Amino acid sequence: MLLDVTRFGFATRGKAEDYVDALLVRIDNTFEQVAPLLNPALRARMAKRLRTMLLRLA
Numbered sequence: 001m002l003l004d005v006t007r008f009g010f011a012t013r014g015k016a017e018d019y020v021d022a023l024l025v026r027i028d029n030t031f032e033q034v035a036p037l038l039n040p041a042l043r044a045r046m047a048k049r050l051r052t053m054l055l056r057l058a
Contacts (some may be wrong), residue, residue, distance in 0.1 A: 024054055 010016035031050050035043050 020057070024057060028054060 005011075005013050005016040008016065010019065028050070031046070035047065038046065
């Protein structure tokens with residue numbers, strides 16, 4: 001997405017980076033809110049997947 005920022009409606013690469021950074025924070029925070037609702041096995045699996053994806057996108 002950051003390679004073609006104007007295609008996604010961003011005026012500059014900096015604005016796109018800011019948006020993606022904020023999105024990653026929101027995803028992480030939202031998981032923290034719902035994690036207690038998951039059973040332990042699912043919570044652990046989802047936490048691992050989330051961390052893997054956040055590291056790839058960061």
